[in-house]
Amino acid sequence: MSISHTRLDRFIGEHCQISRRDVRLILAQKRLLVDGEVVDDIALIINKFSHIQLDGVTLQKHQAHYIMLHKPVGVVCATVDKQHKTVIDLLDHPSKDELHIVGRLDLNTSGLVLLTNDSRWSERLMSPEHKVAKKYLVKLEQPITKEQSQRYIEAFAKGMYFAFEDITTLPAKLMTIDEYSVEVKLFEGKYHQIKRMFGRFQNPVIGLHRESVGSLVLDENLAIGESRSLTADEVEDIFIE
Ligand code: URA
Numbered sequence: 001m002s003i004s005h006t007r008l009d010r011f012i013g014e015h016c017q018i019s020r021r022d023v024r025l026i027l028a029q030k031r032l033l034v035d036g037e038v039v040d041d042i043a044l045i046i047n048k049f050s051h052i053q054l055d056g057v058t059l060q061k062h063q064a065h066y067i068m069l070h071k072p073v074g075v076v077c078a079t080v081d082k083q084h085k086t087v088i089d090l091l092d093h094p095s096k097d098e099l100h101i102v103g104r105l106d107l108n109t110s111g112l113v114l115l116t117n118d119s120r121w122s123e124r125l126m127s128p129e130h131k132v133a134k135k136y137l138v139k140l141e142q143p144i145t146k147e148q149s150q151r152y153i154e155a156f157a158k159g160m161y162f163a164f165e166d167i168t169t170l171p172a173k174l175m176t177i178d179e180y181s182v183e184v185k186l187f188e189g190k191y192h193q194i195k196r197m198f199g200r201f202q203n204p205v206i207g208l209h210r211e212s213v214g215s216l217v218l219d220e221n222l223a224i225g226e227s228r229s230l231t232a233d234e235v236e237d238i239f240i241e
Contacts, residue, residue, distance in 0.1 A: 008034065009042035011052070015059055031055050049118070064118040065095055066235050069227040070218060071113040071210075077104035087113055090225050102126060103134065103189050103213065111136075111210030112218040115227075125213065125238065126189065128170055132214040132239060133185045136194055139207030143179035152176075152201065156184065160197055169193065183211075214238040 009023045012032070016023075020042075026032055027040045033053040034046060046052065052060040069087055071077070076084040079100075084107065088096055095117065102114040102122040116122050125132050144152065156174040161167070173185040184194055195205045211218055216238045222228060230238075 005045055005047050007042070008032075008039065008044040008046050011046060012054070012059075016054070026054065063095075064121070065093070065099060065116060066118065066121070066230040067091065067093060067099065067115040067227050068216070068219060068222070068230055069113045069115065070222040070224050071105055071110055072224045073108050073110050075225075076107050077101050077113060087115065091115070091227055093227075105210060106192060106195075106208070109208040109210065110224070111208075112213055112216070113210070114213060114216075114230075121235065128188045130239065131187050133173075133187055133212075133241065134189065134210060135212045136184045136186070137177075137207075137209045137211055138182050138184055138194060138198070138205055140180050140182065140198065141204040141206050142202075144176065144182075144203070145179070148201075149174075149176040149182070152182070155200065156197065160200060162190065162196065165190070169197065172197070215240050 009020055009027075012018070012023045012026065013020055024042060027042060030038045030040065031054060032039055034044065035051050048060075048062045049064050050060065050062075051058070069090060071087060074084065075090060076086050078086050079088050079097075080086060087101060088099070091099075093099070098117045099115040100117070100119070100122065102116060102125055105111065105113055114122075114125070124130050153174045156172040159168045159171055162169070167190065169190060170187050172187070175183045177183060186193060190196075194208060198205050216230070216234055219228065
């Protein structure tokens with residue numbers, strides 16, 4: 001059995017098919033460890049990442065996984081697809097079927113894609129309240145002059161209204177690199193957001209690459225299509241700007 005959040009006594013009762021009274025007895029006898037600590041609190045809330053042992057036998061060992069992938073253009077951010085190779089197909093990970101994608105990229109966008117089985121972590125990363133920046137390198141079809149770039153910067157910072165969803169985009173940061181390239185920092189992820197925002201200036205995006213999410217930068221040692229696990233520090237520090 002694996003759970004997202006539940007009370008310890010409920011988990012033990014269901015897992016071992018015993019009554020709450022017997023669960024209480026086990027706890028009183030200090031036979032139960034959660035994450036290596038003896039527990040006696042029946043109301044303790046555990047999650048699917050809690051390591052639970054009874055009399056030295058592991059009842060639940062569910063590890064969290066965090067992966068960064070260098071997504072190629074032409075691979076779809078989905079778990080299954082009839083037409084295209086998926087990001088999951090690219091992974092060589094024993095638990096890859098448990099993972100979900102944290103913030104999808106379009107088929108023709110490349111760069112940093114994160115995958116995990118820890119939904120609390122991914123919700124925190126994607127929620128606009130936490131203001132985690134997603135940084136993109138954008139190649140444009142038309143060159144932009146200094147004056148035009150000022151207008152782009154202002155429009156991105158102000159936010160754009162999308163009638164279809166009836167939303168105004170959150171303030172975004174745009175920085176010019178050269179006349180055909182800009183860097184954009186978004187704090188949310190609306191459908192085709194960057195392409196639609198440049199569409200307002202009739203300047204199509206011809207290349208889009210995600211460079212970083214929060215403080216986590218795509219590892220330059222990862223070739224296109226390669227992936228690796230995040231370190232414990234990367235998992236924590238990603239939220240620090
Ligand atoms: N904005 C887009 O238009 N596409 C992406 O893949 C990401 C952001």
